Amino acid sequence: MDKDLAGFRDRRLAEKIVAKICGTASGMGPVRLMHVCGTHEDAIAKAGIRSLLPDNMEIISGPGCPVCVITAKEIDEAIALAKEGACVTSFGDMLKVPGSASSLAEAKSEGAEVRIVYSITDAVKLAKELPGKEVVHVGIGFETTAPSTAVELLSAPENFYVLSCHRTIPPAMDFLLSEGDTKINGFIDPGHVSAIIGLGPYRSVGEKYKVPQVVAGFEPVDVLYGVLLLLEMIKQKDHGVRNEYSRVVKEDGNKKALDVLEKVFEPCDVKWRGFPAIPGSGLAIKEEYGEHDARIKFRIDVKEAPEPKGCACGKILKGIAYPADCPLFAERCTPDDPVGPCMVSGEGSCHIAYKYGRK
Ligand code: SF4
Structure with a gap:
């Protein structure tokens, strides 16, 4: 075998x-498999898994990077809040994501109070330390991080x-299959999200569109094995x-996390970057906790961008x-000077492709 298996711990198994x-x-x-997870993309690119596959197979990356799927409008909302005088907290990656005219980093450099936190718990701690200040945390992420937000609320x-x-x-996933623009023969389901939601939510999607799925871990060999299982299922x-x-x-996933x-x-309908509003794909804060909902408190009115x-x-x-x-990849757009969110986040496909130098 002349394939490069240097990225695998157990090369024989690989x-x-x-x-x-x-x-x-x-x-x-032709077989096209999609994953929906930034960590999977990193594992696939790092180990060079695409170069190991036969010519009739492809692994494509879907909307699995939490920073990348945020819309420019949501960035504009956060900037508007900071400019109105709130202290806006967010994870570091988010500061560089471009809104329609600027980013949170630019707003910060112009004097707005924008702070990087490593967890929502840090943001809550900050709010307790600054009782006279309104602190707004930009809550991003999928089912993996949303429970932490819920617990704090x-x-x-x-x-x-x-x-x-x-x-x-x-x-x-349902939307991608219903739209039909992307030919998908199987999904590599995300390990972290699945640890929270279990397998049930995927089953209904699979049955509806007759598409097999495998929940895979993050070792390169996990991904390879997931690919093999999917081929057999197809x-x-x-x-x-x-x-x-x-x-x-x-x-059944993590019951405590699902309960909170x-x-x-x-669920609410929400636009994702590059997508129209996807039914039921957003998480809106329920009325009972509405006093902590920045959109209700501040009534910010920001246009689509x-x-x-x-x-x-x-x-x-x-x-x-x-x-x-x-055409902008690695030329006009680089991690130091990103044009779009997929180059900003360490989980973004462009950032990952740039990092590992693979096309
Ligand atoms: S390389 Fe292109 S697609 Fe990727 S973030 Fe930059 S501008 Fe957007």
């Missing part, structure tokens, strides 16, 4: 799985607010959900373009 993948895919038509100080930009993954016309990551993911999510949030000119993030998040298809 070699065996690659050989099985090649054997199983032989004679099949259960007992937040009165000067603490959340701008909820949380989203959920299965409605986005061949057998098995449209179920298999769990390759059973050491972490359980059938349900207590604090309710266009994508940065020339940026292909929307297409990349839909799996219909690769980073290298963007």
Whole structure:
């Protein structure tokens, strides 16, 4: 075997799985698998998994980077709050994401109070330290991080607010399949999200569109094995959900996390970068906790904002373009001077492709 398996801890095992993948895919038509997870993209790019696959196979990246799917309008909302005098807290990556005219980093450099936090708990702590100040945390992320936001909202100080930009993954998968722009023969389901939601939400998507899914872990060999399982399922016309990551993911997920999510949030329709509003894919703060909802408290009125000119993030998040298809990639757009969110976040496809130098 002349494939480069340097990125694998157990090269023998990787070699065996690659050989099985090649054997199983032989004679099949084109196979396009999608993952929806920035950590999977990192593992795939780092280990060079795409270069190990036969020519009739592709792994495309979907909307799995929490920073990348935030819209320019949501960034504009956060900037407007900071300019109105609130202390806006966010994770570091978010500061560089461009809104319609500027970023949170630029607002900060112009004097707005924008602070980087490493967790929502730090933001709540800050609100307690600054009782005379309104502190607004930009809540981003999928089912993995949303429970932490929910827990803090259960007992937040009165000067603490959340701008909820949380989203959920299965409605986005449903939308991609319903729209049909992206040909998808199977999904590699995200390990972290699945640890919270379990397998149930994927089953209904799979049954509706007859698309198999495998929940995979983050070791390169986990991903390879997930790919092999998906190929076998496609061949057998098995449209179920298999769990390759059973050491972490359980059938019913994490009940405590799901309970607190349900207590604090309710599904809402929300736009994702490059997507129209996806039904039920957002997490809005329930009325009972409305006194901590930044959108209710501040009534900010921000218009829809266009994508940065020339940026292909929307297409990349839909799996219909690769980073290298963007004419700005690694030229006008780099991690030091990003044009779009996919180059900002360490989980973004453009950032990852730039980092590992792979097309
Ligand atoms: S390379 Fe930059 S401009 Fe192009 S799609 Fe990626 S983030 Fe957007």
